[in-house]
Amino acid sequence: MASSSTIRYFLNQGPSLWLLVLVWTVIFSLTESAITIQLKGEAGGNVTFKCPVDNKRTVSWFYFQRGDVFLNGCHASRTIPNPILENTRLEPNSTHVHMFRLNISDSGMYRCIIQYNDIITEDKIQLTVTAPYSKPTATKSCDDVRCLVTCASYGGYPGIKVEWIIPGSRNTNSPPWKVENNTQVSHQSTMLVDSSSTVNFNCSNGELKNLSCSVGNVTSDLFSVCNPEVKPNSYTPLKIAAPCVVLLLIVIAVVLCCWHKKGQTGKDCRENGNKEELKYLKELCKKEGEKEDPVDDFNAP
Ligand SMILES: *[C@@H]1O[C@H](CO)[C@@H](O)[C@H](O)[C@H]1NC(C)=O
Ligand SMILES: *[C@@H]1O[C@H](CO)[C@@H](O)[C@H](O)[C@H]1NC(C)=O
Ligand SMILES: *[C@@H]1O[C@H](CO)[C@@H](O)[C@H](O)[C@H]1NC(C)=O
Ligand SMILES: *[C@@H]1O[C@H](CO)[C@@H](O)[C@H](O)[C@H]1NC(C)=O
Ligand SMILES: *[C@@H]1O[C@H](CO)[C@@H](O)[C@H](O)[C@H]1NC(C)=O
Numbered sequence: 001m002a003s004s005s006t007i008r009y010f011l012n013q014g015p016s017l018w019l020l021v022l023v024w025t026v027i028f029s030l031t032e033s034a035i036t037i038q039l040k041g042e043a044g045g046n047v048t049f050k051c052p053v054d055n056k057r058t059v060s061w062f063y064f065q066r067g068d069v070f071l072n073g074c075h076a077s078r079t080i081p082n083p084i085l086e087n088t089r090l091e092p093n094s095t096h097v098h099m100f101r102l103n104i105s106d107s108g109m110y111r112c113i114i115q116y117n118d119i120i121t122e123d124k125i126q127l128t129v130t131a132p133y134s135k136p137t138a139t140k141s142c143d144d145v146r147c148l149v150t151c152a153s154y155g156g157y158p159g160i161k162v163e164w165i166i167p168g169s170r171n172t173n174s175p176p177w178k179v180e181n182n183t184q185v186s187h188q189s190t191m192l193v194d195s196s197s198t199v200n201f202n203c204s205n206g207e208l209k210n211l212s213c214s215v216g217n218v219t220s221d222l223f224s225v226c227n228p229e230v231k232p233n234s235y236t237p238l239k240i241a242a243p244c245v246v247l248l249l250i251v252i253a254v255v256l257c258c259w260h261k262k263g264q265t266g267k268d269c270r271e272n273g274n275k276e277e278l279k280y281l282k283e284l285c286k287k288e289g290e291k292e293d294p295v296d297d298f299n300a301p
């Protein structure tokens, strides 16, 4: 046979060529693709693994594996029972595998192994499952000298630190703020991460405007710190002012009344206002009048 004579020929050529034959034989039987296909998915979503296939050849069997664990596949001559991984489905007559309801834990390296009549090929597909973080929210807690601001974003993957965007802070050597902490907490079952950070702002330099924080590519609304607190209930000052104004008007009325009494008889007082008030005013005016009388006498020529 040609092949055996070829081998005998190579054997005569020494060990290095014999090695070459071995390598060539391995390549012939299992062609492993050098490149790894990258596939991205989102938690809860779906992806399709498109295992490369040579359509000019006839597929004997197709195995879709994670490591050495068989997940799905097909055999030309016999049917493969239900797939082991229940969230995968094989597209009929194809080497495309759909994966549903992705978990973060589904991230990893997958293998597409195809046996043709003559060769076996293997391609690797790297699945990366991520989860989008919620829009970060900033919560403030201030006193007269400082503001503690906590920025938090939930349910993302992988873990990403909170970034603080504080305009003009790059130019100063000792910025009036300090990052207290920056933590990522991972949920055990879902592996999803909550990311948060707290910054302590020194308010002695006044208000800081247009601040924001971000986690990955999601950014919070702009906010400011150390601003004079504007109470959401803007009617409060009016509510306090109203009784003062009324009191002031009464005082003015009393003064006017007494002043009038000196010239006339204080008729105006009696004609306007209710009885209770009048009684009070009358007495007040009398007293005032009595007190003032001696002074008037003294000043009289
Ligand atoms: C994932 O696939 C399932 C089943 O086909 C479908 O009901 C669902 O809407 C898909 N989800 C997404 C995010 O595409
Ligand atoms: C799959 O291939 C078989 C045999 O080649 C054929 O009979 C069948 O119609 C194909 N099914 C689809 C969905 O293409
Ligand atoms: C971060 O620091 C703030 C202020 O010191 C504190 O209230 C908060 O609990 C800390 N958060 C974590 C996750 O340690
Ligand atoms: C996703 O992960 C959870 C928790 O680990 C597990 O209970 C669930 O079965 C997983 N779902 C799939 C489709 O693998
Ligand atoms: C705040 O800043 C002022 C002046 O920059 C400084 O005197 C003061 O000690 C700082 N306060 C704190 C709590 O760091």
Ligand SMILES: *[C@@H]1O[C@H](CO)[C@@H](O)[C@H](O)[C@H]1NC(C)=O
Residues within 6 Å of the ligand: 167, 209, 210
């Ligand atoms: C804040 O942003 C607004 C517009 O977004 C801009 O008009 C204003 O000048 C900014 N203020 C500071 C202090 O950067």
Ligand SMILES: *[C@@H]1O[C@H](CO)[C@@H](O)[C@H](O)[C@H]1NC(C)=O
Residues within 6 Å of the ligand: 217, 218
């Ligand atoms: C953030 O990036 C992810 C992937 O890079 C993308 O799917 C998402 O739409 C982006 N979100 C925003 C708000 O830009």
